[in-house]
Amino acid sequence: MYLLLKELFTQNPVDQTVTVRGWVKSLRQSKKFSFMVLNDGSQFKDLQIIVDATLENYEEVSKLNIGSSVSVTGLVVASQGKVQGIEMQAKAVEIYSATTEEYPLQKKETSLEYLREIAHLRPRTNTFSSVFRIRHVLAQATHEFFTDNHFAYLHTPIITASDAEGAGEMFRVSTLDLKKPALTPKGEIDFSKDYFARETFLNVSGQLEAETFAVGGLGRVYTFGPTFRSENSNTARHLSEFWMVEPEAAFFTLEDNAKLASNYVKHLITRAMEKCPEELEFLSSRYAPDNLKTLEHVKNSPFQVVTYTDAVKILEDVSKTHKFEYEVKWGIDLQTEHERFLAEQYFKVPTIVTDYPKDIKAFYMKLNEDGKTVRAMDVLVPGIGELIGGSQREENYEKLLKRMTEMKLDPKDYWWYLDLRRFGSVPHSGFGLGFERVVMYITGMTNIRDVIAFPRFPRNAEF
Numbered sequence: 001m002y003l004l005l006k007e008l009f010t011q012n013p014v015d016q017t018v019t020v021r022g023w024v025k026s027l028r029q030s031k032k033f034s035f036m037v038l039n040d041g042s043q044f045k046d047l048q049i050i051v052d053a054t055l056e057n058y059e060e061v062s063k064l065n066i067g068s069s070v071s072v073t074g075l076v077v078a079s080q081g082k083v084q085g086i087e088m089q090a091k092a093v094e095i096y097s098a099t100t101e102e103y104p105l106q107k108k109e110t111s112l113e114y115l116r117e118i119a120h121l122r123p124r125t126n127t128f129s130s131v132f133r134i135r136h137v138l139a140q141a142t143h144e145f146f147t148d149n150h151f152a153y154l155h156t157p158i159i160t161a162s163d164a165e166g167a168g169e170m171f172r173v174s175t176l177d178l179k180k181p182a183l184t185p186k187g188e189i190d191f192s193k194d195y196f197a198r199e200t201f202l203n204v205s206g207q208l209e210a211e212t213f214a215v216g217g218l219g220r221v222y223t224f225g226p227t228f229r230s231e232n233s234n235t236a237r238h239l240s241e242f243w244m245v246e247p248e249a250a251f252f253t254l255e256d257n258a259k260l261a262s263n264y265v266k267h268l269i270t271r272a273m274e275k276c277p278e279e280l281e282f283l284s285s286r287y288a289p290d291n292l293k294t295l296e297h298v299k300n301s302p303f304q305v306v307t308y309t310d311a312v313k314i315l316e317d318v319s320k321t322h323k324f325e326y327e328v329k330w331g332i333d334l335q336t337e338h339e340r341f342l343a344e345q346y347f348k349v350p351t352i353v354t355d356y357p358k359d360i361k362a363f364y365m366k367l368n369e370d371g372k373t374v375r376a377m378d379v380l381v382p383g384i385g386e387l388i389g390g391s392q393r394e395e396n397y398e399k400l401l402k403r404m405t406e407m408k409l410d411p412k413d414y415w416w417y418l419d420l421r422r423f424g425s426v427p428h429s430g431f432g433l434g435f436e437r438v439v440m441y442i443t444g445m446t447n448i449r450d451v452i453a454f455p456r457f458p459r460n461a462e463f
Contacts, residue, residue, distance in 0.1 A: 006042035008076070012086060019073040020047060020088070021096075023124055026107055029062050036061075036090070038072065041129055044278040048087040049074065061093045067103045067124065069096040112450055119454055119463055127286065130279035131451055134272055135439050139224075141271035142245055142435075145264055146222045151247055154213050154221040156206030158228075161198055162413055164208050164362075169231045170201035171240075202228035207246050207430060208364070208417055211393060214248035215420045215428055222247040224435070232458050236447040237336075239436060241456035248430035254366075254375045254392040257429035258352050261379050261388045262303040265350070265438070269299045272442050280443070288444025294382055295442065297349070304347040308334075308356045308373065311342060318346070333360045339378070339385035351380045363403045364417075365391040377431070384441045390431025397421035 002019040003011070022040030036049040049072055051061055064070070074090040104118050105125060115122050122128040143153065159173050175195040176182060182193035191199040206223035213221045227244045247260065272280060273295065284291040306314075315328040315338055326335045334353070343351045355368060356376040365374035379388035394400045400421055404411055411418060439451040449455035454463045 004042040005038075005040050005045065005047055008047065009043065009045060009085065013076050014078055014086060015076065017073065017075050017091065018088075019071060020049075021071045022047075022069070024064055024066055024068045024070060026066060027062070027064055034058075034062050036064075036070075036072075038070070039129075041123065044126070044130060044133070044276075044282065048079065049090050050087065051090045051093060055090060055093060057093065057095075060095065063098075064095070065099045065101060065103055066107060067099040067105055070094060071096065112447065116449055116455070126282060128450070130276070130283055131439070131443050131445060132453070134276045134279050134283075134443055135451065137272055137275045138268050138435070138439060138442065141268050142224060142264075144271075145267045146247060149220070149260070151220040151222045151249070152213075152218050154206075154210055154218075154223050156203070156209040156223045156225065158203050158226065159196070159200050160203045160209075161196070161200050162208060162417075163201070164203070164205035169229050170204055171228050171230050173200045173202060204229055205244065205246065205432060207248065207432065208414075210246055210248040210430065211428065212416070212420060214250045214430070215395075215424070215426060219251075220247070220249045234458055236449070237437070239448055239452065239455055239457055242448075242452065243435035245433045245435055246430060248428060250426050250428045252392070252429040253427065254354060254377060254429055257390050257392065257431055258303070258305065258354070258377055258379075261377075261390065261431050261433075262350065262352070264433075265379065265381070265387065266299050268438060269295050269442060273299070283443050283445070287446070291383075291444035298381060301349040303379070304349050304351045305354065306342070306347075306351060307354050311338075311353050314346060315341070331357050331359065334378075336385040339380045340382070343380040343385070344382040348382075350382070353378050353380060358403075361391070363407045363409060364393050364400070366394045367399055367403070375429075379431075381441060384437065387437055387441060388431050388433045390429065392427065392429040395421060395425045395427055397425070 005020060005022065008018065008020060020038060020040065022038045024036060025039055025046055026037040028035040032053050034051045036051055037046045038049055039046045051058065055061065071094040072088065072090050073092045074088040076086055076088055079085055079087040105121055115125065123132060163170060176193065182190040184190045204227055206225060210221050210223050223246045225243065226241060228241050230240065231238065280292060309330065312328060312330050319328050324337055326337065328338060354377045355373045357372060358367060358374045361374050361376050365376050367374055375392035377390050378386045381387045394403065397418060401411060401418065404414065436448050436451050440448055443451060445451050
């Protein structure tokens with residue numbers, strides 16, 4: 001009977017003969033037997049296997065290096081140790097592949113920087129197997145949460161002709177010959193000769209398309225897929241390719257949106273703590289000693305709500321005695337240091353900042369009556385700063401058209417988006433959460449490149 005280690009430790013089949021398969025994490029030898037430690041990736045806990053010297057291929061097995069892959073059939077017995085619970089007495093060991101001495105992962109501490117260079121082998125380490133099991137749980141928890149809240153999962157396009165954020169940081173999609181592209185009479189690139197007969201890009205967000213389904217009839221939808229930004233940013237918080245979770249809900253006010261966001265974050269933390277306690281404890285002990293305490297605090301705390309204007313007043317007063325790298329004044333886009341100060345030191349709980357100046361926000365956000373601010377929100381959490389950004393969307397056709405004109409966007413490119421305001425428009429809201437950001441937050445990892453399998457960033461598209 002073949003069992004995953006997760007199944008083995010759950011079923012606890014003492015005195016039964018089973019087969020397990022995985023990779024050797026360590027092998028300690030003696031004249032009469034060897035202690036093999038095996039893991040197959042299904043859980044954090046390893047299995048200790050006693051390999052007797054009477055085994056037919058013992059000499060070959062005893063020389064295996066770390067990372068070798070094997071299949072072991074043996075008797076499950078109660079362990080003499082207090083931690084293990086059960087162990088195995090091997091009856092047969094089949095070697096799939098034996099690593100050489102050049103195997104990059106040895107039983108010693110290895111830097112995260114080095115592991116990024118061998119990302120294809122990272123899953124074999126305790127750190128990255130833990131991170132990606134947690135990431136899986138968070139992905140499943142995302143679908144669970146939105147399904148339970150009556151949202152339909154929508155797959156939005158990866159290729160688009162619209163810039164949802166209006167920032168212009170997009171990757172172009174083209175099949176034109178780069179050496180001899182088709183040109184217009186004015187000498188410009190003729191995109192009418194391109195594959196889609198127009199200029200197209202990789203999507204920076206699925207929001208606009210999600211709005212069409214929320215306002216167009218489904219009421220509540222969410223997207224969860226890859227998005228792309230060509231921003232030339234080499235920081236521990238930015239990627240060129242990442243995953244976004246974006247719910248959109250008809251008849252939702254900003255207040256409804258904020259409540260949904262806070263409940264979602266708490267749900268993710270709850271599921272991670274329920275399903276990956278060993279992984280979280282290991283990562284906390286290795287990388288973020290206070291992480292579990294912080295997560296418990298966030299899970300059980302009401303989120304503080306403050307307007308942008310009041311937040312700026314708080315930061316201005318504090319800046320008289322606390323030095324910020326970036327100046328604080330009304331109209332700026334709050335920097336990470338400002339966001340973290342509010343969540344970590346001032347309110348000491350997750351904080352939702354609302355009603356930002358319109359000039360620093362996207363065209364689709366609903367204008368407040370003061371004419372200066374929009375119904376926007378950012379969810380700030382201790383340790384990270386901004387985790388979620390969202391808003392109530394502008395449902396008024398004339399106001400939306402005016403904002404697009406002010407921001408020099410061509411309404412012709414958004415004719416279908418404007419149609420939503422002409423045909424049965426309703427108040428609606430939504431937000432976006434960078435999935436890697438929340439994986440960072442819950443695992444305690446400090447570099448976003450360590451929570452995605454194969455990170456893409458400027459001047460790097462390895463693997």
